Amino acid sequence: MNTKHWYQLDQSEVLHILQTRLTGLNAGEVIHRQKTHRNILDTVKKEKPWLMFLRQFTDTMVLVLLAATVISGAIGAMADAVTIMAIVIINAILGFIQEYRAERSLEAIKNMASPHALVIREGKKASIDATQLVPGDIIWVEAGDKIPADVRFLETYSLEIEEAALTGESVPVAKNSMPITAETPLAERFNLGFMGTSVTRGRGLAVVVETGMNTEMGKIAALIESTEQVMTPLQRKLDQLGKTLIVICLAVCGLVTVLGIFRGEAVLTMFMAGISLAVAAIPEGLPAIVTVVLALGVQRMAKRNAIVRKLPAVETLGCTTAICSDKTGTLTQNKMTVVKAATLTREITFSKEESGAKGYLSVANAQYIKSLDDPAFVYMMEAAFNCNNAQVTFEQGKESADGDPTEIALMIMAYKAGIRNSLTRVREIPFDSDRKRMSVVVKKHNKYLVFTKGALDKLIPLCKSIAGGGNYKEDINTMLLRQEQWAQQALRVLGFAYQEISAQDAAHLSEEELEKDLTLLGICGMIDPPREGVAESVRICRQAGITPIMITGDHPLTA
Known part of the structure; x- marks a missing residue:
């Protein structure tokens, strides 16, 4: 319905193009649009059982x-x-x-995950099956919901x-309703x-812009359907063996x-003898043995809650030579805990026995204190607390947190x-993966401060000085050396900077x-x-001869 990018349009343009309104579509408009728009991902047509059975007889060896x-x-x-035929049928x-069985199990899982959507139609809210959505529908989404179609947000509240x-990034993405003028990759829309x-x-309140196979998920489904089916290593070897046996026979x-x-000798006699030898050379038990062995492998996988659709896939899994895995949230718990903080002149260690508010502070001489007489340290803690969108509440020494794990750790x-x-x-200047930073402007008494x-x-390229420092280059090298030392201890390092500005500058x-010109x-x-x-899995x-490969954006020494 639209040749432009939805993320580049403002709310009024989106509503105009989709011919809809904040009160939602009426029943007639919904019926009309459902004739041409289906919010269903078209999957490969289910194979009939009798065709599935006949396909078992198409391998070269069979x-x-x-x-x-x-x-x-x-x-x-x-x-x-009779013996050979029995083997073929059993196989x-x-x-x-x-x-x-595998197809039935997958179908049951799909049916369990049938999503619903809270839609506004004719000014009234109603919960409907997500498959009934059409472009132009106005919907509400909240924590715990699955997004039922591709949508453009009109209003967001800490969303x-x-x-x-889609992106492989385990950290949740903050959403807003502002248009983006520049060409932007999927992960940053x-x-x-x-x-x-x-x-x-x-x-958030959103309008449906794409449904079914026109969604980003639908495009992936279309690519999967168009993928050419290739034989597994075992199938290729058996196919080659079958062709070789035909030539030999x-x-x-x-x-x-x-x-x-x-x-x-008589021609007929020798012809029959040759055929007998050729048949005798065929290993008729091989397909049955392979099938039984693979079936046993499937049963073992099933006990580990893994569904294997086709028998040869078990052998393919056994041929794996490398496994690539995301680090944060996959190999790790995605529960960040700050254990060290440092200004140029002081290093502070946080206790590890508690990730919550009960932790204490210590300095290198092990003297426990509640606060430090260090302006740079105080400003750094204020930056961590205010340049932050996490929600953390503390009651009776325990925290209740909601938000990004890194920001929760900084808040604590x-x-x-x-x-x-x-x-x-x-x-606020929000964080993004290219800038790798976030900034806020806050008002403290009568001063305006930028915390980054x-x-x-x-x-470092944004800073002109370091709090408490003298020679800038030497001070920078000191901080970089400390970062490297911490990274070798598997610590992820974040920096904090600030500057004081006027009220006019804060606005313009x-x-x-x-x-x-920040101060680090x-x-x-x-x-x-x-x-x-x-560790045991690695x-x-x-x-088993498999090389684990970790994919991360962290400092190489931290990884």
Whole structure:
């Protein structure tokens, strides 16, 4: 319905193009649009059971055995013919049962995941099956919901969505309703929601812009359907073996017949003898043995809650030589805890026995204190607390947190350091994966402060000085050396910077100008503990000859 990018349009343009309104579509409009728009992902048509059974007889080795059955019957060796045919049928039954069960299991899982949507039509809210949505429908989504179609957000309230299914990034993405003028990759279209992704926080009002196969998830489904089916390594080897056996059998049959005729034997007698030898050379038990072994493998996988659709896939899994895995949230618990913080002149260690508010502070001489007489440290804690969108509440020494794990860890660190109250936020420059930083402008008494947090290598070019420092280059090298030392301890390092500006600058400076000529306050180091069993899984992979590969954006030494 629209040749432009939805994320580049403002709300009024989107509503105009979709011919809809905030009160939603009426019944007539919905019926009309449902004739041309289906919110269903077209999957490969289900194969009929009898076709699935017949497909078991299409492998080259099975065709060779069927030919051997016919030939055995033709020459009068009925016992051999019956035996070979029985083996072929048993092989087909085993393969059919496994595939049929797997398809039924997958179908049951799909039916369990039938989503619903809270839609506004004719000004009234109603919960409907997501398959009934059409472009132009106005819907509400909130924490815990699956996005039922591709949508453009009209209003958002602390909305965050986990888009790992599309982008592979486990950290939830903050959404807003502002148009984006520049060409933007999928992962950075912050005003769009995509079918199949999950709302982790907040709520939002959105208009459906694409449904079914026109969604981003639908495009992936179309690519999967168009993918050429290739044979597994085992299927290729068996296919090659079958073709080789055909050549050998024909050669043996011809050679025996020709040699017999040269010796004066009857042509028919030698022809029958050649055929008998050719049939005898066929390993009729091989397909049955392979099927039984693979079926046993499928049963073992089933006990580990893994569904295998086709028997040869078990052998393909056994051929794996490398496994690529995301780090955060996959190999690790995605539960960040700050264990160290440092300004230029002081290093602070946070306790590890509690990830919550009960933790204490210590300095290198092990003297426990509640606060530090260090302005840079105080400003750094205020930056961590205010340049932050997490929601953390503390009751009876326990925290209740909602938001990004990194920001939750920073909030708890600041709380341990004695920061309790948020400053008034005036502006925000949100974090994104290219900038690797976030900034806010806050008002503290009569002063306006810019607080910036992010990767240290991205902050240093924006800074002109370091709090408490003298020689800038030497001070920078000191901080970089500390970062490297912490990274070797598997700590993820973030930097903090600030500057004081006027009220006029707070309102009118561009984003680039706000993040210019900053003063570096310090750094903090946080750790994300590995998931239980990860080390053992890595050890087993290496023992099996599989190379585990970790994919991460962290500092190489941290990884």
